[in-house]
Amino acid sequence: MADSSRGTYWITTFGCQMNKADSERMAGILESMGYSAGSGEDQADLVLYNTCTIRDNAEQKVYSYLGRQARRKRDNPALTLVVAGCVAQQEGESLLRRVPELDLVMGPQHANRLDTLLSQVEAGQQVVATDDHHILEDITTARRDSSLCAWVNVIYGCNERCTYCVVPSVRGQEQSRLPQAIRLEMEGLAASGYKEITLLGQNIDAYGRDLPGITPEGRRQNTLTDLLHHVHDVEGIERIRFATSHPRYFTERLIEACAELPKVCEHFHVPFQSGDDKLLKAMARGYTTARYRRIVEQIRKLMPDAAISADAIVGFPGETDAQFRRTLELVDEIGFDLLNTAAYSPRPNTPAADWPDQVEEHVKVERLKELNALVERKAKACSQRYLGRVEEVLAEGINPKDGTQLMGRTRTNRLTFFPAGSHRVGDTVPVRIEQVRAFSLSGSAQAQPALVR
Template identity: 60%
Template sequence: MMALGEAGYKEVTLLGQNVDAYGRDLPGLAADGSGRRAHTFTDLLRYVHDAPGIERIRFATSHPRYFTDRLVRACADLPKLCEFFHIPFQSGDDDILRAMKRGYTAERYRSIIDNIRRYMPDASISGDVIVGFPGETEEQYQRTEDLVRSIGFDRVNTAAYSPRPNTPAAEWENQVADLIKADRLNRLNAVVNEVATERSQRFLGRDLEVLVEGVNPRDPAQAFGRTRHNKLAYFDGDGQALTGRLVTVRIDQANAYSLFGQMVGEVPPRAPLSAAFAAAAGGQQLVGAA
C-alpha cells in the first residue's frame, strides 16, 4: 500500500468475492477480550487508511451475511473511506433468497442499509439482482420491485436468471419462461432508472470531490472523473492535465448515473488520521483480501 501511494496512486479498491469476510480464515482472537477474530476486514481498512499518498479507499463486493455494525462505524470514522457501498441483494422475496441459499432475509438486508444510513446518511448504495429465478412468481417479483423502491438505490445491476451447468437450480423443473423473465427485467430496469434519477437530485447545487480520470471521450473540452459516491462527473476543463488530481466540482445537472457541473478548485491532501499506520508497518503485516 505504501508503494502505491509513493507511485502516485490516489485511490485504491479492496476486492474480494465476499470482501467483508476477510480474516475469517486467519487464526487468533482480538486482544480486547471481545471474542471477535484477531483480524477482520474492519482491521484491514484501518491498517490501509493512513498509507501516505492514498486519498480514497473503496471496497467490493460485500455480502449481507458478513456486513457488521463495526464495519459501518469504521467506514463512518475513516475520512478516506468513500461514501459508497455495493451490497448485492439478488431478490426481495425471502423464499427466493432461501432457494438461492443466500443466508439472509429481505428484512436483514433492509436493516443493513438502515444502519449504513444511520451513520452515513448521504451514502450511495448499489446492488445486484436477478429476476426469473426458478419458481419465482409474479408476487415474488413484485417484492423485488418494492425493495428497490423502499431502499432507494443509486444503482442496481440487473440480470435475468440463466441456467448454469452443474448448478442445482439449472436442473429444477420450475424454470420461468424466457418471455416472462424478459418482461420482468424490462419492468425492473424502468424502476431502477426512475429511483436512480430521483436519488441523483440530492447532488444538485453541491460541491463534490472528484478524482479526475481523463478527457470526456464525447467532448474533448470536458474532463471527467468519479465522485466519492461513485458517480461519474463531467465538467469543462483540461482532462489530460488534470488526470489523477482531486478537484471540487459544483453540480448543476444530475442524471441517473452521471453528474455535470463546474470545477471550483483543487482538493488539498488529507492529513493522516493517526500514527497507527507507521506503527503497524513496523510490526505485523496484514495481507490484501482475496
C-alpha cells in the same frame, strides 16, 4: 527492461472486477517476459481471453471470439491462443476438444503462473491448468489500465454455496492475503502516484476467516474492518473503496469503521438478489429482506449521503409474479443509486439449474424490462440530491466525447464531467453540480476547496 522479442499480446476481459484485476496481473507477467501490448486483437502474436461464466451469454460470446482466432491460427500456427478465467476452469480439457487450436487453458487460481505455463507451451505442450492451487503472493507488477485508481486483491475464491452461482466451483476456496502484504502493495502503489484503491474480493466481508488470530475479548482478528484500519494511513492514498459485500457478513462494526475512517468512500455495493424471503432461502443466501433493510438503515443513519448499489436477479426458478413484485417494492423503497440487474441464467453444476420450475424466457425478459425501468427512475431521483452541491471529484481521464472536459467520480461513485480549465488528470477537484442524470453528473470546477469530510 525486458525486450519485445516475443512479439505483442492482446487481452480481452469478460466479467467482474476480479477478472479485470487478474488481467492486469497477467499483462504485467507478459511484459516481464518480453511481450509488448498490441494494437489489436487480430494482429497480436499472443491472444488471451479472460473469461466469465456467471451468465450464459457471456460464455457464448467467448466461443464466438475463439472461433475467429482459431481460424486465424490455422493460417498462422505461431499464434499463441490462451483461455483463462472461469470458463477455462469450468470446461477444462473439454475446451481443447471444442477448440483444438488452443495452446493454454488456465483457471483463475493460476493467473500468477502464466509465465511458467507459457514456458510449457513454448516447449511444445498443450497445457490445461485447472487443479486447485494455492495463490502465492504476487511478485510481478501488474500492468494497470489506470495510473490513478488500482484494484488490490485481498481475498481470492468463495466458500458460499448460492444455488445459482458457479463462482465457488471455478474460483476455489477462500484464500485471504496477509494484511502486511496488502499494505505493502498499497504503499508501492502510492509511491507510483496512485490515489484511489479498491480492495477486491468475491465475498470481501469474508476476508480473514482463514487467517489466525483472536483478540483477548474473543473476537476474530484480521476482519475486513481490521484491514481497513490497518491500511487507512498509507500516505498518498486519498480514497479507499471495497467490493463485493455479502449481507450475511456485513456487520455494524464495519459500517461504523467506514463512517470513522475519512479515506473510506461513502459507497457500498451490497447485492440483495431478491426481495422475497422464500426465494432468498432457495438461493441459500443466508439472510432475510428484514436483515438487508437493517443494513441499509444503519448505513444511512451513520452516513446519510452514502450511495448504495446492489445486484438483483429476476426469473429465479419458481419466482412467481407476487415474489417479483416484492423485489420491485424493495427497489422502490430503498432507492438504489445503481442496481446491476440480470435475468436468471442456469449455470452448469449449480443446484438451481436442474430444478423443474424454471421461469419461461419471455417472462424473464418482461420482468427485467420492468425492473430496469424502475431502477432508472429511482436513480434519477437519487441524482437530484447532487444538484447545486459542490462534490469532490478525482479527475480520472478526459471525456472521450469532449476533449475539453475531464471526467471522474465523486466519493459516492457518481461519474461526473466538468470543463478541464487549468485542471489535469490526477487532480482532486471541487465541482459544483449543474446537471444531473440517472447515472452521471455534470458541473463546473470551483475555486474553493472541497468540504473536508
